[in-house]
Amino acid sequence: MKNINSFSFINPKKWPFFYGYVVLIIGSIGILFSIPGQTVGVSVFTDPVKDALGLTRNQFSNAYLIGTLVSAFFVTKAGRLFDKFGARFVAFFAAFFLGVALVLFSYSEGISNHLKLFLNLKSWLIPFVLLSFLFFLVRFCGQGVLTMSSRNMVMMWFDKNRGKVNSISSIAVSLGFSSSPILFNYLIDKNGWEVSWQILAVCLFIFSFLILQFYRNKPEDFGLIPDGFISIKKSKKKIKSSEINFTLKEAKKTRAFWMFGLALAFNSFFSTGFTFHVVSIFKTQGYEKTDAIAVFLPISLIAISVSTLANILSDYIQHKIYLFVMIFSGFLAAVGLLILDTTIGIYLLIIGLGVYSGLFAVVNAVTWPRYFGRSYLGSITGKVMSFIVVASALAPSLFSYCFSVFGSYSFVSYILLPFLSFLFIGSLAIKKVG
Numbered sequence: 207m208k209n210i211n212s213f214s215f216i217n218p219k220k221w222p223f224f225y226g227y228v229v230l231i232i233g234s235i236g237i238l239f240s241i242p243g244q245t246v247g248v249s250v251f252t253d254p255v256k257d258a259l260g261l262t263r264n265q266f267s268n269a270y271l272i273g274t275l276v277s278a279f280f281v282t283k284a285g286r287l288f289d290k291f292g293a294r295f296v297a298f299f300a301a302f303f304l305g306v307a308l309v310l311f312s313y314s315e316g317i318s319n320h321l322k323l324f325l326n327l328k329s330w331l332i333p334f335v336l337l338s339f340l341f342f343l344v345r346f347c348g349q350g351v352l353t354m355s356s357r358n359m360v361m362m363w364f365d366k367n368r369g370k371v372n373s374i375s376s377i378a379v380s381l382g383f384s385s386s387p388i389l390f391n392y393l394i395d396k397n398g399w400e401v402s403w404q405i406l407a408v409c410l411f412i413f414s415f416l417i418l419q420f421y422r423n424k425p426e427d428f429g430l431i432p433d434g435f436i437s438i439k440k441s442k443k444k445i446k447s448s449e450i451n452f453t454l455k456e457a458k459k460t461r462a463f464w465m466f467g468l469a470l471a472f473n474s475f476f477s478t479g480f481t482f483h484v485v486s487i488f489k490t491q492g493y494e495k496t497d498a499i500a501v502f503l504p505i506s507l508i509a510i511s512v513s514t515l516a517n518i519l520s521d522y523i524q525h526k527i528y529l530f531v532m533i534f535s536g537f538l539a540a541v542g543l544l545i546l547d548t549t550i551g552i553y554l555l556i557i558g559l560g561v562y563s564g565l566f567a568v569v570n571a572v573t574w575p576r577y578f579g580r581s582y583l584g585s586i587t588g589k590v591m592s593f594i595v596v597a598s599a600l601a602p603s604l605f606s607y608c609f610s611v612f613g614s615y616s617f618v619s620y621i622l623l624p625f626l627s628f629l630f631i632g633s634l635a636i637k638k639v640g
Contacts, residue, residue: 216419219428226363226371226433232420234375236297236356238382239413242406243304243348245478245598246383248341250390251311254399258315259333267602269334273341274349274599278592281350282454285588289581292423293359296584298414300351305410307343312403314340345595354591358583361575362424365432366521368572373517376567380510384502424580451579457586462577465633466525466569467590469532471597472625473566476539477559479601479618487605487615491547501556508560509567516568525573528565529633535561536626544619570594 218225241247248270256266288296310317318333325332357375364371393402425431457463480487488498516528539558545551574587608617 217428218422218425218430224434225422225428225430226425228420229363229422230360230371230375232416233293233356233360234378235413236301236359236417236421237353237375237379238386239301239410240304240348240352240356241383241386242308242403242410243344243346243350243352244383245349245481246386247348247390248344249482250387250394251399251403254394255311255314255337258399259318259337261330261333261337265330265334266337267606269337270341271599271603272338273343274345274595276338276342277346277350278595278599280346281354281592281595282585282588284346284351285354285454285584285586285591288355288358288584288588293355293362294417294421294423297352297355297359297421298417300347300355301410301414301417304344304347304352305407305414307340307347308403308407308410311340311344312400312407315400349598350591350595354584354587357571358587359421359423361571361583362580363422363432365575367433368575369517369520369568372520372568372571373514375571376513376517377510380506380513380567384506451581452577452586453582454585454589457578457582458589460577461632462526462636463586463590465629465636466529466573466577467593469529469536469629469633470566470570470590471593472536472622472629473532473562474594475597475601476536476622477563478598479605480543480559482602483605483609483615486609487543487546490609490614501552504556505560505563508557509564512561512564513567516565517572520568520572520576525569525576526633526636528569528573529636530630532562532565532569533626533630533633535559535565536629537623540619540622540626543622544616546616 218228221228252263252266256263261269284296284300314333314336318336321332321336322328360371360375361368390402393405397405422428452460484501485495485498488501489495520528535558537558538554539562542551542553542555542558546555570587570590574590575583578586604621605615605618609615
């Protein structure tokens with residue numbers, strides 16, 4: 207790869223210790239900087255933005271749905287760019303344009319009003335189309351590309367210790383995601399939603415410069431190998447003899463790719479739909495808002511504990527075991543939603559979502575290089591990310607549809623349980639391909 211160290215004063219080969227640990231820190235920070243493009247980051251701005259633009263909640267949600275769905279079709283292409291140009295430049299442009307999107311979001315009310323005057327229209331379609339486009343930008347750059355490139359970069363720098371390293375990253379990321387709504391809400395209360403997005407945009411512009419300084423695609427570019435140092439000639443020989451690399455086309459022919467990918471998509475669907483409607487879900491069962499919000503603390507604690515243990519063990523055990531545990535925990539969560547009016551239903555939901563979310567963080571990072579190698583990691587994880595993005599886009603609307611048509615969110619479980627059964631049967635014949 208040419209110009210691998212351009213625009214930077216840092217040479218990983220001359221670093222006083224293994225540069226992979228710097229990559230671990232900066233890559234984890236990169237995932238945290240994607241939060242403005244994640245559901246947890248967008249949801250805090252929902253009420254002030256929709257009110258300012260004169261949109262109903264359904265219109266705002268549909269704009270989010272369209273923007274997210276469109277972004278999913280481009281994530282795979284971004285993965286191919288990752289394979290070609292590396293994490294450094296792909297993440298730089300993702301962070302920079304995420305910042306640009308937030309600046310545009312901060313002026314969305316003014317832009318919408320000017321467009322109405324220019325077109326001599328007062329239709330809600332103008333802010334709706336504008337938001338759909340902006341949601342496409344933030345979801346594609348944030349949830350999609352910045353997250354994928356940062357996570358993949360960390361995985362590139364480790365092999366034997368990949369699971370242990372990911373456990374550290376997962377804890378930091380989980381804590382950051384859990385606390386971000388509080389921070390964003392504080393910014394909005396103090397500065398308003400427009401200035402808050404501008405503050406976040408400035409932070410992203412600064413971080414994009416740090417990406418050029420500290421992000422590096424893979425250790426082999428600097429005479430290093432995952433986990434340590436060796437000469438370039440020896441490293442190439444060693445990696446070629448020990449690592450099997452699948453192209454996206456080859457990976458898609460394996461059962462493992464589809465079962466792991468669909469299992470990750472299930473978590474994205476359930477978690478997003480549940481989070482988006484959590485207050486309403488619990489209200490239909492007679493619970494207060496405080497009771498609904500309170501479930502996230504035990505879910506987060508379980509997820510962090512499971513993720514830490516599973517990451518460490520992932521260096522020693524078959525990941526197929528994780529897939530079956532994920533499916534079983536999915537059953538618990540789906541049944542819990544079905545009988546949420548009982549105490550045991552709440553416990554099943556909390557345990558199921560906590561375990562599934564914890565294993566999601568492991569499988570989504572560690573499994574792909576373990577099964578399919580690192581050479582085409584970007585295109586493979588990009589395709590999987592498109593599954594995850596599509597699932598997260600569809601979930602809020604499908605949850606809402608079940609409630610409006612059948613009068614209860616629990617009917618979602620009648621869709622989820624057969625899907626989980628399909629995953630279980632399909633996963634029985636998985637063989638380790640890497």
